[in-house]
Amino acid sequence: MHISFLMHHAYGAGETVRATFALAGALAERHDVEIVSVLRHRAAPALDLGPRVALRHLVDLREHAPAADRTDPAHARPSRVFPAAEPGSGPYSELTDRRIAQYLRRTAADVVVGTRPGLTVHVARQTRRGPLRAGQEPLCLAAHGRELRLALRGAYPRLDALITGTEADARAYRRGMRLPGVRIAAVPRAVPAPRLAPADGSGRWVVAAGRLVRERRFDVLVRAFAAVAAERPDWRLRIYGSGPERAALRELIGQLGLYNHVFLMGPARPLEPEWAKGALAVDPAGPEATGTALAGALRCGLPAVATDCPYAAGETVEDGVTGRLVPPGDPAALAAALLALTGDGAARRRMGAAARAAAAARFDPAEVAGRHADLFAALLARRRGSGLRASLHHARGALIGGGYATKYATGLAVRAAVRGVRTV
Amino acid sequence: MPVDLKADCIADSAGGLTFDLDVPRGHGTTWSAALVLRLRAGAGETVAAGPADDEVRLPLGPNGPGRLRAVLPSTVALAEGRWHAYADLGDGADPRRLLPGVNDLRSLVDRRPLAGIGRLGVRIPYATQRGNLALRSWLRGPHAEAGDILVAPGGITVTGRLYGAGPAAGAQAEARSRQAGQEPVTVPLAVEGPDFRFTLPCAELAARWRRGSEPWDLWLRPGAGAPPVRIARLLDDVPDKEQVFSYPAVPVPAAGGELRVGPYYTLDNDLAVRVSGPLGAE
Numbered sequence: 001m002h003i004s005f006l007m008h009h010a011y012g013a014g015e016t017v018r019a020t021f022a023l024a025g026a027l028a029e030r031h032d033v034e035i036v037s038v039l040r041h042r043a044a045p046a047l048d049l050g051p052r053v054a055l056r057h058l059v060d061l062r063e064h065a066p067a068a069d070r071t072d073p074a075h076a077r078p079s080r081v082f083p084a085a086e087p088g089s090g091p092y093s094e095l096t097d098r099r100i101a102q103y104l105r106r107t108a109a110d111v112v113v114g115t116r117p118g119l120t121v122h123v124a125r126q127t128r129r130g131p132l133r134a135g136q137e138p139l140c141l142a143a144h145g146r147e148l149r150l151a152l153r154g155a156y157p158r159l160d161a162l163i164t165g166t167e168a169d170a171r172a173y174r175r176g177m178r179l180p181g182v183r184i185a186a187v188p189r190a191v192p193a194p195r196l197a198p199a200d201g202s203g204r205w206v207v208a209a210g211r212l213v214r215e216r217r218f219d220v221l222v223r224a225f226a227a228v229a230a231e232r233p234d235w236r237l238r239i240y241g242s243g244p245e246r247a248a249l250r251e252l253i254g255q256l257g258l259y260n261h262v263f264l265m266g267p268a269r270p271l272e273p274e275w276a277k278g279a280l281a282v283d284p285a286g287p288e289a290t291g292t293a294l295a296g297a298l299r300c301g302l303p304a305v306a307t308d309c310p311y312a313a314g315e316t317v318e319d320g321v322t323g324r325l326v327p328p329g330d331p332a333a334l335a336a337a338l339l340a341l342t343g344d345g346a347a348r349r350r351m352g353a354a355a356r357a358a359a360a361a362r363f364d365p366a367e368v369a370g371r372h373a374d375l376f377a378a379l380l381a382r383r384r385g386s387g388l389r390a391s392l393h394h395a396r397g398a399l400i401g402g403g404y405a406t407k408y409a410t411g412l413a414v415r416a417a418v419r420g421v422r423t424v
Numbered sequence: 425m426p427v428d429l430k431a432d433c434i435a436d437s438a439g440g441l442t443f444d445l446d447v448p449r450g451h452g453t454t455w456s457a458a459l460v461l462r463l464r465a466g467a468g469e470t471v472a473a474g475p476a477d478d479e480v481r482l483p484l485g486p487n488g489p490g491r492l493r494a495v496l497p498s499t500v501a502l503a504e505g506r507w508h509a510y511a512d513l514g515d516g517a518d519p520r521r522l523l524p525g526v527n528d529l530r531s532l533v534d535r536r537p538l539a540g541i542g543r544l545g546v547r548i549p550y551a552t553q554r555g556n557l558a559l560r561s562w563l564r565g566p567h568a569e570a571g572d573i574l575v576a577p578g579g580i581t582v583t584g585r586l587y588g589a590g591p592a593a594g595a596q597a598e599a600r601s602r603q604a605g606q607e608p609v610t611v612p613l614a615v616e617g618p619d620f621r622f623t624l625p626c627a628e629l630a631a632r633w634r635r636g637s638e639p640w641d642l643w644l645r646p647g648a649g650a651p652p653v654r655i656a657r658l659l660d661d662v663p664d665k666e667q668v669f670s671y672p673a674v675p676v677p678a679a680g681g682e683l684r685v686g687p688y689y690t691l692d693n694d695l696a697v698r699v700s701g702p703l704g705a706e
Contacts, residue, residue: 044428195432196528203533254672260572263668270526277530277661 001376002032004109004131006100006119008088010037010055013046013269015293016138020115021049022190026369028052036103038096038119040065058099061091069095081125083151085144086118101126111376113163117144117152120162124155132379134161138189140169140311141176143290153177160379163187163372165291168310183379187371188315191295191363194272198301199279201345201352204235206338207278207302209271209293210285212243212264217307219245220331221284222252222262227335228342229261235342237262237282240274275300279348280341285312286328292316298323298359303351305337322355429511430525431459431557433549435661437531439498441547441559443482445511445522447490454514457484459494459522461507461559477503484511498545502561504692509557522557524549529661536659539618541565542588550663560663562693564588568620568644568655570695573687575671579623580687580697584655586646591615594648597622597655599629599640599697606632613644620644626685629699630676633683637700641690655695665689673698 005020024033033053040057049055059075060067069075072095078084079092081100100119104112104126111132114120120135127133135156141164144152156162161183164170170186173179206225210216218239225237239249239262246264253262268274271293275281281297283306292313294304304323306313319325324337341348361367432444443459463478480502487493496502510519527549537544543565552558566588574581582597595613597620600606609628614621629640643652662668666689673686681702690696 195526196434199530203530205533250670259669259671260574264670265662265668273527273529276528277533 001111001373001380002109003027003034003111003113003372003376004107005033005035005113005115006103006123007035007037007115008119009039009041010035010049010057011040011042011045015291016115017045017047018270019189019191021045021047021053022192022365023369023372024053025050026190026365027373029366029369031373034109038100039091058103059096074098081122082118083121083148085147085151086116086121088116088118092118104128107131110380117148120159121151121155124158132160132376132383133158134163134376135159137162137164137169137173139290140164140166141172142169142288142311149177156182160383161185161375163375165189166311166315168315183375185371185375187368187375188363189295190365190368191299191359192365193360194276194296194300196273196276198356199276199352201279201301201348203277203279204232204342205278206235206237206280206282206342207240207275207297208237208282208284209240209268209274209297210283212239212241212245212249214245215286215289216245217284217286217289217329218249219252220286220329220334221282222249222256222258223331224284224334224338225262226256226258227331228338229258231339232342233261235261238265238274238278239263240265240268240271242267271296272300275302278302280305280338281323282334282338283307283313284328284334285309295359295363298355299363301352301356303341303348303355305334305341307334318354318358322351322358428523429520430523431509431511432525432527433557434528435530435532435547435549436498437535438537439545439547441496441549443494443496443509443522444487445484445492445525447492448513451513451515456512456514457492458482458512458514458519459484460510460512460519461496461502462510463503464506464508464558480507481512484513496547501543501545501563502547502559504562504564505560507559507561508552509559523555524551524557532659532661534660537587539585539587544587544658546658548661548663562656562658564654564656564658566646566653567658568653569659570655570657573671573695575674575686577626577674579625580674580685581621581623582642582655582687582695583619583621584644586618586620586644586653589646589650589653590618591620592647592650594645595620596645597624598643598645598652599624600643601632602639602641603634608643609640610645624697626674626676629685629697630678630683633678633699633701635701637698639690640697640699642695642697656693657689657695658693664691665693666691673700 027033035055037057040060059069075093075095077094079097081097082092100122105128109131112123114123114135123133159182164186167186170184173184275297281302281304283292283294287309290311294313294316304317306317307328308314308325317323326333326337434442458481461480482494484492484494509522512519544567546562548560570584572583596610599609611622642655645652671687673684676683684700687697
């Protein structure tokens, strides 16, 4: 198969880039894989892509770029395809519309994959007839606002496959969006094997990581840790990450007298070396949090205490096997689980080994790539086998989508008319 | 277009570092390849050591297919300061700045060398603000390592451990003002083996306050007449302590309003206490 990933900015160092590079690299063992980066800000990618995957860009925003994309007037006009409600919509323009459309019209790929909602809208709307149209959900449906959901409802019925990170999110899409004929499958994000020896668990450090924002509930963790520090003063906590809650957390640590036990470490990238220093990982996320960094901790051989939240660590940690799950927002429950595991070296070793094995089976790029390849192959075979049925499905999807799309497009047309331009 | 060169770095508990990097495509290995460390002179400071001591070349030898390795043993002394890391591939081109790869510093985290060690070398790899690989280096003997610090209304209690000197009769801690004309404030040291503890009374520092924000550096005198030893926190994997090890300040009533007295780590990770004036009057 020839698989093409459409990315926002493959030259950066974010988590999506890390996961997509890992997946693309593993797929490239057996398939032709290319990454098409809409934007380019840097000469070389910040992360290693490996020699097998082809990388190209569509719009060059480097300061001394050979192309004059930065100053192209079309780049100053807003995009008509990329939903404005998508948080990443900032750099999208008429120029990106044109270049992405060109790429999707001419692509020789069998499968085109959008790696964030806005790009999946492009893939759904603009890919030429032939290739499978797929989208990856990097967060979850619950993280998207009403306006973005409306835009996705307009476009996603034209997809062949939508890939979510968790089963809970796949259920949410099946329940909350009408996507007939679209195969909705949960496949975890690829997390490569750590490039260092696993944690030996000999230390007395609890490690947490994430953006310091309210919904991640690090305040609950700090309160819970007061009980741990009181009972086991040789255990300490490191919290990695930055964000708007930093000052409030610092204040709380001071108030509780935990400044010799709880440390705000600032951001760390990559995180693996920091997990490897720990004996126990923890994610106190609240119910509205999305995503978790715990998969990396498990791959490093750390057992984890996490809150049982469907879009955070709920499916990452298996209660009693690879760690402990506790209800969100409950410092006492979190403290009890931390005390149980900090007091039981044998359980930590057993769960740490189980965590490493389970995370390798679930998140290893080879495994994740195999599941993607199987999904794509099955969809391609189904399409070839019953071309008529598939095209019917498509027509129906397009019709249903069309209804929503009309609503969405009307708004666009009005805005476009005001600007005096023709809509697509 | 030159490809980024990244070095993975592994620390051992004795203070040695191992650097591993991929051979760039299109490069062979040459006998003259080296990892080059250059001491960076900070703003306004001059490098005290002779010119020969501000560059260290470590042979970069093959380590399995496509990999190169250089070793900085704990026995090679590096002057205190910030060292930038370069790779000289032996191809006649200028040494190229290295980027950090994976830094495995777990053996530094709770580092506890033998207290009898004469001179303590500490090197912590880190990424500079521009994302390049650098080392922070300290070379101290004797050394007073700060541990837990308790900030209470009565005073600031510092616990720690002394390396390379045995505390003797008359051992004391000293707070020295950076302002001219201030006598040091001294307090006795409680000692148990190499471990020490002292409490600095906040009121005494507050009584000497004149204006603005006044820092006091903390020193330790192992015995009567012994040369003073700077108190610092060096024995872990955190290159810049100030943001991570952050302490509350104690309010102390004074004539002009409320003063605040609190400990902090300097840019060199030395321990100091700041006395600052009433809010708004700084």
